[in-house]
Amino acid sequence: MQDEAFFKELLTIFKGECREHVQTMTQGLDDLEQNMNSEKQIEIAEVVHRSAHSLKGAARTIGLVDVEPICQSLETTFGIFMRQKLTIPSEIFNKFHTAVKLLSVLLESINSEGKTEGEKSELMRIVEEISSQMVQYRK
Amino acid sequence: MVSNEEAFFKELLSMYKIEAEEHLKAISSGLLKLEKTVKVMDQIPIVETIYREAHSLKGASRAVNLIDVETVCQSVETVFSALKHQQIDITPELFDVLHQSVDTVSGLIESPEKTEISDIMRKLTALEKTILSSSSKKTESTSARTGQEAEKIKQTKTISKQMEEPDQIDTAPESEPTIVASDDSTRSAMPKEFEKALVSDTIRISTSKLDSILLQTEEMLSTKLAVLQQSKDHKELLLEVATLRKGWEKQEVDFRGTAKEFESNGNETDSAMIQSQMLLINSLMLENLIVFKDFEDKLSNLSSLTDNNARSFGGMLDTLLEDMKKLLMLPFSTLLRILPKVVRDLSRDQGKDVELIVKGSTIEIDRRILEELKDPFIHILRNCIDHGIEKPDERLKNKKPKGGTISIAISQLSANQIEIIIVDDGGGIDPDKVREVVAKKGIISKSEADQLDDQEAVMLIFQSEVSTSPIITDLSGRGLGLPIVREKVENLGGSITIQTEVGEGTTFRILLPVTVAKFRGILIQVQDQYFIIPTTNVERVIRFNHEDVQLIENKESILMDGRMLALTRFQDVLELPEKKSIHPDSDSVRALVLSSADKRVAFTCDRVLSEQEVLVKNLGRQLIRVRNIAGATILGDGKVVSILNVPDLVKSAAKVVSVSTRRAKMEEEKLEKKRILVAEDSITSRTLLKNILESAGYEVQTTVDGMDAISALKSATFDLVVSDIEMPRMNGFDLVTKIRADRSTAELPVVLVTALESREDRERGIDVGANAYIVKRSFDQSNLLDVIKKLI
Structure with missing residues (x-):
């Protein structure tokens, strides 16, 4: 239904948007770690959460079905930070950073057909670990 | 604590508003009376009344901290004090300033942010200055007082003596024909002649409380209808049981006959056993018959009881409703x-x-x-x-x-x-002038206009656009x-x-x-749906054959009382999906002639069922306005039915056009692009939406969040809004709420688009008043376009 040129343009826009979200999430994770267990934590979590959510929506828009569950999982775990003040060990934060890093690599690997070429099993594994560890903090 | 105080202040303010309104009305009617009064002697008590009213209003305004009102009142009071002491003359200009003051004060109370007091204050201050200078002049010229002035003073003295009797103001002559004469009407809603006698028996109740009781009383109407239905159901049941019992009785008699016959001519060998069997069956039948009769009796009692209850409850409710309505007179x-x-x-x-x-x-x-x-x-x-x-x-x-x-x-x-x-x-x-205008406007033809007698012609001024x-x-x-x-x-x-x-x-x-009439409606059936039409709007119900329908200017019409009447189908106006009529082979067509303002249209339906009392329910806050639907009601059997809005129907009927013209119109519309506002924070989704909508022929403006969208809506008009839910600053739900709250956009269609579907979110979307809720499905946005096409 859409012509190729437009799709290419859309992909470029999408990649730009991805970088923005990755940037927001990375920055947000740093801020989060420094502001654990405070009012500020909840504020920051909201920003990070929205970023993951928007990224999910954008991925869906261009038909990147395999990125969607990863974003969904991140969105859910960020959601936990929004609901109550927490103290999370830096070990989990490291995992979050790795996940975002791997996600950005994966998104950069999108080819002209709109498919990811990078490896995502490692990313999936980490995201899963994060959510299983974060479950205990969920109210 | 704070909220308590706030609530208290709010209550105080609403009480103040009522009080202020009374004072203002008293001042304004006082001013009018004063203007008509020529004799100085008659003027004095009026001036005194206004003076006191202004003073009380000033005090009340100070209590609720309305400084501006207080300031204006203070000046008005000064002017009246001067009038009282005859330091200034009564002139038309003076009245203008005073009337303007009243308007300003009522503006200050109704919408303080929109009202300016500088203009009126300038005029009032100027007045006060004149007063000041004239009063000093007066003291100077005391010795040189003319005879006329001395006369004035004498009058003042007599008046001020009368003033000591407080009743003076209220006993303005009853024969005074103008309403302004009844000053006391501002103090109490009671008509004057009753006031004195009823004073101790009268209490003041806020109308909202009374309204609420009236509403509750009206609600009981649905119970009345339900009980009536129940009584009807009981009677039907009783009839069924009676029929059953009669059938059983007949069976029993028949069986006994057969048994006897068998006994008399049966052969000896096998009859003994069968005979005893038959006896057993017969006794069982008799037993059952007794049970049946018992059952029927009980049901009959129950039925007459419900009937009595329905009757007495209905009667009681009717009286109660009447009395309630009288309370609100x-x-x-x-x-x-x-x-x-x-x-x-x-x-x-x-x-x-x-x-x-x-x-x-x-x-x-x-x-x-x-x-x-x-x-x-x-x-x-x-x-x-x-x-x-x-x-x-x-x-x-x-x-x-x-x-x-x-x-x-x-x-x-x-x-x-x-x-x-x-x-x-x-x-x-001039009836001739009216004839001329209606003919020129094409409301009726020139020859028709000339045939009308003068009275009929003059009645035409009630038609729109006739002036x-x-x-x-x-x-x-x-x-x-x-x-x-x-x-x-x-x-x-x-x-x-x-x-x-x-x-x-x-x-x-x-x-x-004298009172709002009971709402009565006609229950009709269109395809498989039921609707109520308010009886007052139904001119008549007609029935005619298919052959009587004529095509005039591509529209179906029917001849009634020598005039052509446009014919429209309810399903077309209500945009119901086409279904089989419930009696397709019937030769005759049923139609209701509906009238609103000055237009009459005949609407065809499948069945006209009954005319009955109806309790109107509004549609709730989710549906601020629905075209063609005025409300809903519950029938006695629990069925929920829409009440149709006749003025809307008549207007809509004008828009339902024949197929060929419809097509022409669609092409016409294409020339004018519909404008869509998109609110979406993801640039990717935004770009895609813009592209899709533009290729579908819409003009698109994009915004990045709810706040952005609101400001876009303020600077331009749109035919539809497509919005994401999750957005920074203002999300989609809040956006819809804002759009619905603003009168100018309350009817603007809004489509919410979201990545993930959740039931709660969809319900919330409906709650805040979105017209549609769509889940993003990657590239395929045809469902979005379908929805938009339906909405605009």
């Missing part, structure tokens, strides 16, 4: 007392001299009717002043008194009917006022007629019910 004076000022302002603007005479203002009527009457009264008065009453020099030329007179006379014709007669002694309406005025003024001339009057009066279940004599004047006669 108010005298006409509560409405009429605003009119002298309206007349004064209008006639001044027109440079005309008009006196308003009011009779029968103590007659009581349902408050809800009274509220609806305000606009009609003002429209009629406008017409009288703008078109009716001539300019003073023209009146003198025609040997009429210089000033015109408008009189309003209210009388109670019967227990449930009130007559209002409004008469002006102006130039009247005999050569120019459109700010006041009137558009031909809108009188149609509105007729629509309102007819909606209240009343009627209006007009009589006029060229050169002599015009008389409007309005007949109204």
Whole structure:
């Protein structure tokens, strides 16, 4: 239904948007770690959460079905930070950073057909670990 | 604690508003009276009243911290104090300033942020200065006082003596025909002649409380309908049981006969066993018959009991409702007392001299009717002043008194009917002019217009766009006022007629019910759906054959009373999906002739079921306005049915066009692009949406969040909004809420688009008033386009 040129343009826009979200999430994770267990934590979590959510929506828009569950999982775990003040060990934060890093690599690997070429099993594994560890903090 | 105080202050403020309104009305009617009063002696008590009212208002305003109001009141008080001591003269200019002060104060109370006081304060301060200088002059010239002034002082003394009797103001002569005479009406809604006797028995209850009780009483109507239905159901059940019992009885008799026969001519060997079997069956049958009879008796008792209950409950409820409605009756004076000022302002603007005479203002009527009457009264008065009453020099030329007179006379014709007669002694309406205008506007043809007698021709001024005025003024001339009057009066279940004599004047006669009539509706069936049509809007129900339908200008029409009547199908107007009619082979067509304002249209339906009392329920806050639907009701059997909005239906009928014209119209519409506003924070989704919508032929403006969208909506108009839910600053739900809350966008279609579907979110979307809720499905956005096409 859409012509190729437009799709290419859309992909470029999408990649730009991805970088923005990755940037927001990375920055947000740093801020989060420094502001654990405070009012500020909840504020920051909201920003990070929205970023993951928007990224999910954008991925869906261009038909990147395999990125969607990863974003969904991140969105859910960020959601936990929004609901109550927490103290999370830096070990989990490291995992979050790795996940975002791997996600950005994966998104950069999108080819002209709109498919990811990078490896995502490692990313999936980490995201899963994060959510299983974060479950205990969920109210 | 804080919220408690806030709530208290709010309550205080609402009480203050009621009080302030009373004071203002008293001041304003006092001013009007003062203007008419020539004798200094009669002026004094009026001045005193106004002075006191202004003073009380000042105090009350200080209590709620309304500094501006206090300031204006202070100055007005000073002016009146000066008037009291006759330090300044009463001049028309003075009245203008005082009337303006009243307007400013009421503006300050109603919408403080929109009201400016600097202008009026400048005028008042100027007045105060004159007072100051004149009072000092007065003391200087004391010795040189003229005889006339001495006379004045003497008068003042007598008056001030009278002033000590507080009743003085209230005992203004009863024969004084104007409403302004009844100063006390501002203090109490009670008509004067009852006030003294009832004082100790009267309590003040906020109307909202009474309204709530009335509402609850009206709610009981659905119980009444349900009980009636129950009683009907019981009777039917009883009939069934009786039929069953009769059948059983017959069986038993037959069986006994067969058994006897068998006994007499059966053969010996096998009969013994069968005979005993038959005996057993027979006794069982008898036993059952007894049980049946017992059952029937009990049911019969129950049925008559429900019938009695339904009857007595219905009767009690009817009485209760009537009494409740009477509780909510108010005298006409509560409405009429605003009119002298309206007349004064209008006639001044027109440079005309008009006196308003009011009779029968103590007659009581349902408050809800009274509220609806305000606009009609003002429209009629406008017409009288703008078109009716001539300019003073023209009146003198025609040997009429210089000033015109408008009189309003209210009388109670019967227990449930009130007559209002409004008469002006102006130039009247020329029927020939009306004929000319209607023919020119193409409302009826020239020959038809000429056939009308004068009375019929004059009645045509109730049609929209008919105005005999050569120019459109700010006041009137558009031909809108009188149609509105007729629509309102007819909606209240009343009627209006007009009589006029060229050169002599015009008389409007309005007949109204005393209380809001019970709502009655006609239950109809269209395909598989049921609807209620308000009985008052149904002119008649007709039945005709398919062959009688004629095509006129591509529209189906039917001949009724010698006139062609447009024919429309309910399913077309209501945009119902096409389904089989419930009796397709029937030769005849049923239709309801509906009228609204001045248009009549016949609507066809499948069945007309009944005419009954209906309890109208509004649609709830999710549905602020639905085209063609006025509300809903629950039938006695629990079925929920929509009540149709007849004015809307008649308007919609004009839009339903034949297929060929419909196609032409669609092409026409394509020329004008529909504008869509998109709110979406993800740039990828935004770009895609823009692309999709633009390729579908829409004009698109994008915004990045709810706040952005709101400001876009303020600077331009759109036909539809597509919004994401999750967005920074203002999310989609809040955006919809904001859009619905603003009058100018309350009906704007909004489509919410989201990545993930959750039931709660969808329900919330509906709650806040979104028209559609769509889940993003990657590239395929055809469902979005389908939805948009449906909405605009």
